[in-house]
Structure formats: structure tokens, C-alpha cells
Amino acid sequence: MAVGKKLIVVGSYNTRNEWFCLDGYASRYESEGDYFTVGRVSGFSSFGTLRDGRNLPTVCAPGSTIISSVNRYFTDLDDVKEQADKLYQAKATGSDGRVSYWKQEIGTSMSTPLVAGAIACWLQADPSLTYADVQDIIATTSVVDDDVRAGDPVQWGAGKFDAMAGLKEVIRRRGSSSISGISSDDAAGRLVVTSAGRNAYTFFIGGVPSIEANVYSLGGSLLSSATYAGDEITVSLDGFAPGVYIANVNGHARKVLVK
Structure with a gap:
């Protein structure tokens, strides 16, 4: 096939x-x-x-x-139903009272x-x-x-x-034109934030020639600043007190968390 x-x-x-x-x-x-x-x-x-x-x-x-769901029509079969609790590793009961199973696959x-x-x-x-x-x-x-x-x-x-x-x-490849489904502050740029490990974040805006990431306290104090000649930068927040901070990347703001 x-x-x-x-x-x-x-x-x-x-x-x-x-x-x-x-x-x-x-x-x-x-x-x-x-x-x-x-x-x-x-x-x-x-x-x-x-x-x-x-x-x-x-x-x-x-x-x-992979931990995946088990077909409900299969577990509803009479010869399977009695063994399902033994065959599969976990189950959940929905609001309709039907039992769903999942297991390794x-x-x-x-x-x-x-x-x-x-x-x-x-x-x-x-x-x-x-x-x-x-x-x-x-x-x-x-x-x-x-x-x-x-x-x-x-x-x-x-x-x-x-x-x-x-x-x-x-x-x-698409550049800075409108892209649905990705959160942004305006149509001129798109910011994607991903975790880069404990208390570190990668900031990405596709197609920009350089990127500047500033981290502020909720009170508005500038705590760190970093720049990079490219469209992606990773910033470590190690040393920051646990809490919520504001990352402003090329004018786009996002909340980030320090644990």
C-alpha cells in the first residue's frame, strides 16, 4: 500500500x-x-x-x-471484556459509564x-x-x-x-505573511516559544535577520537582554527567582515561567 x-x-x-x-x-x-x-x-x-x-x-x-488507546469495539467483545483488566495496563471510566482502555503499542x-x-x-x-x-x-x-x-x-x-x-x-519559507493557528501580536512577525530545558526557552520568529530577547519582571524591570544575528535564540533564566516573567522578543511579548 x-x-x-x-x-x-x-x-x-x-x-x-x-x-x-x-x-x-x-x-x-x-x-x-x-x-x-x-x-x-x-x-x-x-x-x-x-x-x-x-x-x-x-x-x-x-x-x-507508544502508549495508545485500545479500540472500544474490541474490548466490548464478550470473550475480551472479562480479560480486559488483565490484558491492558490502564483504564478510565467516562461520564457515560463506558470503560476505555489504553496500553503500550x-x-x-x-x-x-x-x-x-x-x-x-x-x-x-x-x-x-x-x-x-x-x-x-x-x-x-x-x-x-x-x-x-x-x-x-x-x-x-x-x-x-x-x-x-x-x-x-x-x-x-513562508516569511512574515499571515499564518493561521500560530499566536502572534501582529501580522508582521510570528513568535514561537519552546522549552529548551529547565528554566530555558528558545524564541523563534521565522525569516527575521536578527532577534532580540529582553526578559522583564512583572513590575516592568529589565532583568536580562540578549541578541542574535538570526531568527532563533535560546535564553537561560537560571538564577532567576521562581515565578512568572515577561519575555519581549522583537516587540512580541510572552509570559515565561521559572520553577
Whole structure:
């Protein structure tokens, strides 16, 4: 099914091989080699070269091990219902009294919807994106680390899918025109704020030649200032007292938290 033209084909890599159940005990996948090794491509992830020379998959995304929902129609089956509490790691009862379960899952059935959802976000940022644009953005922004370099290049495709890096690239390519779905103070710039670790933030405004980040107290006192010749800067707030502060980046204000 994945060999048709103009498809984004997604493989799987491992982000964890153990998980904790509600009873407090850990479960773990054990295997020979790198089948479930964290960071490596999943052993079950299919790959190959087609007769026309195309290599698949396009890219790999987290597919093992993912905590996912269990189909309610399946758990409602008589021969499953009595065993569901034993088979699955967690459950929740909704307001309608129906019980829903979730458990660990593996497969490209996990990695593919992750990429599909991320590309949907990219299309919100720029509805004019074409298949070729998406392919190129994936190739440009996917992570190629030691795990990717150690594996089969065909099995990895472009490497490890990076949803945020892709979104930033979409914004860069579109420039400062109106982009729906991304909070901003005006139509002249777009500010994206992401965590860069404990008490550190990355500020991004696609397409600007330089970026200036000033951090203020809620009382309006300037506490720190940093500039960078580019459209992205990371600022550490280590040493600040716990609380809420205002970051003003190229005239765009956001609240940031120090824990």
C-alpha cells in the first residue's frame, strides 16, 4: 500500500522499551540485537528499494513503545471484556459509564499518525504546501544522529522526523505573511516559544535577520537582554527567582515561567 506515488511513507524507531503499569511494576521488551534498542530503528520497520529506484520509507518517527488507546469495539467483545483488566495496563471510566482502555503499542501504525498530525499543523501554517514541499522539508529538517548513521540508510529514510523543526522551516519559507493557528501580536512577525530545558526557552520568529530577547519582571524591570544575528535564540533564566516573567522578543511579548 505504501508504494504509490506522492505518499509520505513512515517507518518506526524506538523511543523506549519499557513502561510502568498501574500496579507499579515495569514491563519491558527484550530482544536480540537492536530490535527494540532505544534510539535505533525498530526491527519490524519495513524498508526497501522499488523497481523505479525510490527508497522507502521517507522518514522514521516514534513507533515503539507508544502508549495508545485500545479500540472500544474490541474490548466490548464478550470473550475480551472479562480479560480486559488483565490484558491492558490502564483504564478510565467516562461520564457515560463506558470503560476505555489504553496500553503500550508498537508499529508503524503508531509512527504514521504522528507524522500525519504534524504535517496537518504544517498545512495550517501554510496551506499552499505541496507534496514536493513537504518531502523537501522532511529531508531538510529530519535528525541524522549516531543511531541513524549506524543503521541502514534505506531503512531510516531521511532520519528521525522532527515536527517542530519542520514547522519552523515552513514558517521561514513562508516569511512574515499571515499564518493561521500560530499566536502572534501582529501580522508582521510570528513568535514561537519552546522549552529548551529547565528554566530555558528558545524564541523563534521565522525569516527575521536578527532577534532580540529582553526578559522583564512583572513590575516592568529589565532583568536580562540578549541578541542574535538570526531568527532563533535560546535564553537561560537560571538564577532567576521562581515565578512568572515577561519575555519581549522583537516587540512580541510572552509570559515565561521559572520553577
